[in-house]
Amino acid sequence: MSNILQVLGTGLVMSLGVLCAQQNAPQEKPAETPPPATAATKKENPVKAAPEVLAAAKKIFGYDCAMCHGANGDGKGDLVESMKLKMKDWHAADALGGISDGEIFDLIVKGKDKMIGEGDRLAPAKVWGLVHYVRSFPKKSAN
Numbered sequence: 808m809s810n811i812l813q814v815l816g817t818g819l820v821m822s823l824g825v826l827c828a829q830q831n832a833p834q835e836k837p838a839e840t841p842p843p844a845t846a847a848t849k850k851e852n853p854v855k856a857a858p859e860v861l862a863a864a865k866k867i868f869g870y871d872c873a874m875c876h877g878a879n880g881d882g883k884g885d886l887v888e889s890m891k892l893k894m895k896d897w898h899a900a901d902a903l904g905g906i907s908d909g910e911i912f913d914l915i916v917k918g919k920d921k922m923i924g925e926g927d928r929l930a931p932a933k934v935w936g937l938v939h940y941v942r943s944f945p946k947k948s949a950n
Contacts, residue, residue: 850909
């Protein structure tokens with residue numbers, strides 16, 4: 808009887824050893840597929856940059872964005888230092904170069920890194936207004 812218990816005990820210990828070894832074995836990473844940027848890149852802003860659109864966007868920016876991006880888009884918001892953020896100064900002419908309106912729209916809606924996206928808290932027309940407002944910063948600094 809004791810031989811049977813020894814064999815069963817040894818088998819149990821060996822099984823646990825195999826399971827533990829497999830648990831720590833490096834696992835294959837799934838092939839990373841870069842998200843297609845073409846859909847966002849091709850989105851065009853359907854909202855006209857009318858004065859009332861920019862005024863509404865400025866108000867939204869003040870409530871939702873200025874704490875990090877700065878009241879005037881200079882990247883010097885109140886939370887930058889405490890959250891250790893690296894923000895762009897959108898007054899620089901090249902700050903938004905190479906980024907389409909659709910990509911800016913997606914960044915606002917989905918967020919990026921520590922920035923939480925707006926999701927469906929803002930209507931798409933309001934987000935497109937923010938895109939116009941953000942695009943206006945380099946022009947404001949040139950004047």
